[in-house]
Amino acid sequence: xxxxxxxxxxxxxxxxxxxxxxxxxxxxxxxxxxxxxxxxxxxxxxxxxxxxxxxxxxxxxxxxxxxxxxxxxxxxxxxxxxxxxxxxxxxxxxxxxxxxxxxxxxxxxxxxxxxxxxxxxxxxxxxxxxxxxxxxxxxxxxxxxxxxxxxxxxxxxxxxxxxxxxxxxxxxxxxxxxxxxxxxxxxxxxxxxxxxxxxxxxxxxxxxxxxxxxxxxxxxxxxxxxxxxxx
Numbered sequence: 001x002x003x004x005x006x007x008x009x010x011x012x013x014x015x016x017x018x019x020x021x022x023x024x025x026x027x028x029x030x031x032x033x034x035x036x037x038x039x040x041x042x043x044x045x046x047x048x049x050x051x052x053x054x055x056x057x058x059x060x061x062x063x064x065x066x067x068x069x070x071x072x073x074x075x076x077x078x079x080x081x082x083x084x085x086x087x088x089x090x091x092x093x094x095x096x097x098x099x100x101x102x103x104x105x106x107x108x109x110x111x112x113x114x115x116x117x118x119x120x121x122x123x124x125x126x127x128x129x130x131x132x133x134x135x136x137x138x139x140x141x142x143x144x145x146x147x148x149x150x151x152x153x154x155x156x157x158x159x160x161x162x163x164x165x166x167x168x169x170x171x172x173x174x175x176x177x178x179x180x181x182x183x184x185x186x187x188x189x190x191x192x193x194x195x196x197x198x199x200x201x202x203x204x205x206x207x208x209x210x211x212x213x214x215x216x217x218x219x220x221x222x223x224x225x226x227x228x229x230x231x
Contacts, residue, residue: 012220027189040154040219046212050204058164090157097120104131114137
């Protein structure tokens with residue numbers, strides 16, 4: 001049996017693991033039981049009553065968190081020359097096309113989001129083997145294949161995230177950093193949950209939101225009462 005660390009024992013002693021906490025209380029509790037010396041990521045795990053193997057029950061969406069993610073997002077824009085200034089003005093970290101396509105073919109993926117244009121997608125399709133496994137492949141559904149390059153860059157930099165349910169019916173996402181105030185984190189979680197609730201598939205039967213857990217990078221999880229998450 002793995003040994004429980006002193007800090008983890010201290011964390012477990014602070015709360016009731018069998019209790020469902022109201023959202024604001026759960027957020028504060030997670031902050032109270034986080035002992036990392038670095039600024040930990042504040043995460044949410046939502047188990048849904050859907051079967052992701054069925055196309056009509058796949059839950060995928062985009063949300064812009066009101067207080068951002070707290071993470072510096074590195075954006076690469078692959079575009080034609082006429083869109084380069086627009087991308088740079090919006091704050092893209094890397095802008096170009098052929099030179100970055102060649103770098104990616106050689107294994108370079110030192111970015112968090114790639115944004116491109118519909119006309120450029122044929123060139124990027126060949127990069128699927130490199131980008132796909134890293135979750136970097138641009139997709140119209142996530143707003144990363146668009147003619148509105150500047151708007152897309154601005155939204156990503158402001159805290160827009162793309163999420164989808166995994167094969168177990170769970171959505172995992174970061175909703176901020178532990179340095180955020182409890183109020184900021186609560187508002188970010190509410191925005192995330194309201195978006196997930198709006199995306200409920202019409203074919204999903206029974207309980208949609210089965211469980212919600214909040215945690216930081218190395219903290220235990222605190223269970224949230226689903227009735228307290230939406231406005």
